[in-house]
Amino acid sequence: xxxxxxxxxxxxxxxxxxVTLDCVYETRDTTYYLFWYKQPPSGELVFLxxxxxFDEQNEISGRYSWNFQKSTSSFNFTITASQVVDSAVYFCAxxxxxxxxxxxxxxxxxxxxxxx
Amino acid sequence: xxxVTQTPKFxxxxxxxxxxxxxxxxxxxxxxxxxxxxxxMGLRLIHYSVGAGITDQGxxxxxxxxxxxxxxxxxxxxxxxxxxQTSVYFCATKGxxxxxxxxxxxxxTRLTVT
Numbered sequence: 001x002x003x004x005x006x007x008x009x010x011x012x013x014x015x016x017x018x019v020t021l022d023c024v025y026e027t028r029d030t031t032y033y034l035f036w037y038k039q040p041p042s043g044e045l046v047f048l049x050x051x052x053x054f055d056e057q058n059e060i061s062g063r064y065s066w067n068f069q070k071s072t073s074s075f076n077f078t079i080t081a082s083q084v085v086d087s088a089v090y091f092c093a094x095x096x097x098x099x100x101x102x103x104x105x106x107x108x109x110x111x112x113x114x115x116x
Numbered sequence: 117x118x119x120v121t122q123t124p125k126f127x128x129x130x131x132x133x134x135x136x137x138x139x140x141x142x143x144x145x146x147x148x149x150x151x152x153x154x155x156x157m158g159l160r161l162i163h164y165s166v167g168a169g170i171t172d173q174g175x176x177x178x179x180x181x182x183x184x185x186x187x188x189x190x191x192x193x194x195x196x197x198x199x200x201q202t203s204v205y206f207c208a209t210k211g212x213x214x215x216x217x218x219x220x221x222x223x224x225t226r227l228t229v230t
Contacts, residue, residue, distance in 0.1 A: 009156070033217045045206065045221040052217075091158060101217055102147065102166060103174070108158040 003027065004094050004107035012113045013082050021077040021110045023092030029053075031097040034068065034075045035104065040088040051075065082114045118142055120222035122207050128228045129197040137192040137225050139207030147210035148190040149219065150174075150182065152203040159206065165190055197229045 005024045013019045025034065036048040049059060051068050059066045063080045079086050092107040123138045139148065146167050151159040151174075161174030165184040179201060181193040194201060204226050208219040 004158075035218055043204070044223050045208075047218045047220065050218050095217055103161060103164065104149075104219055106151075106159040108156060 003105045004092055006090075006092055006107040006110045008110045009108070010111045010113070012115060015084060015114055015116050016081050018078060018080050019082050019112065019114075021079075021090050021092075021112065023075045023077065023107060025073050025075065025092070025094045027073075027094060027096050029096045029098050033095040033101065035093040035095070036066065036075075036077050037091045037093065037106075038088045039091065039109070040085075045091075048077075079112075082112075084114050084116050087112060087114045120207055120209055120220055122205075122222035122225050124225060125223065126226045128230060129194075130230055131198060133197050135194050135197065135227075137194075137205055137207075137227070139190045139192070139222060140188055141190075141207075141209045142188065143209055143211070143220065144187065145209035145220075146187070146212040147219075148184065149208040149210070150180070150190070150192045151206045151208065152176065152201075153206060153224075154203050162192065162205075194227075197227075199229045201227065202229045203227060 003026045032053045034051045038046045038048055056068050065078045067076045089109045089111045091109045093104045095101045095104045120141045149164040150162040153159050160176050162180050163182040165171045168184050168187050171182050171184055184190050204224050206224050207222040210219045
């Protein structure tokens with residue numbers, strides 16, 4: 001069973017639209033970490049954010065915001081007023097206490113295209 | 117400070133050939149990882165190491181060998197390349213401790229096996 005699900009395979013939006021990328025995770029641990037990574041067309045993987053399971057506060061960084069809800073096991077990522085530079089594949093990931101946080105489980109990714 | 121470096125960037129192999137993908141880091145991180153990335157599959161863990169001299173298998177270890185003789189280097193060996201190993205390979209590192217749960221990635225190696 002997939003532990004990190006990103007149901008949206010591909011999303012296209014027009015520049016300046018808002019877009020939300022969904023992430024649903026599955027774990028039996030009470031202590032875990034969630035992450036988002038960005039992979040632009042150039043191919044490198046860039047770390048965006050880490051959130052631990054005890055901190056359900058939403059986070060905002062410029063045009064990016066993250067909504068963590070333990071009740072629905074979701075960690076969604078919203079880009080406000082999207083720009084062409086936001087075009088990338090975005091990965092949600094999970095690290096669990098049961099593996100001593102040694103391993104990170106990645107979702108399949110969501111490919112976002114922002115059209116000018 | 118180069119971070120995580122991988123060589124080569126691109127390589128074409130024939131079926132049955134062997135090769136070593138190199139990964140080096142100057143971040144003094146204890147943990148190192150090898151992933152492969154295939155379309156629609158996300159990143160799948162091949163092997164990882166929690167410190168020099170210690171390695172363990174990930175999700176898809178078959179056909180690959182690793183060793184970790186130093187903190188800095190974590191080479192990945194393909195013993196007898198197969199077309200199914202055509203992929204993009206990423207090396208990653210992670211520190212140890214409460215502030216080091218995220219991974220940092222190298223630029224990747226694109227491997228084609230014909």
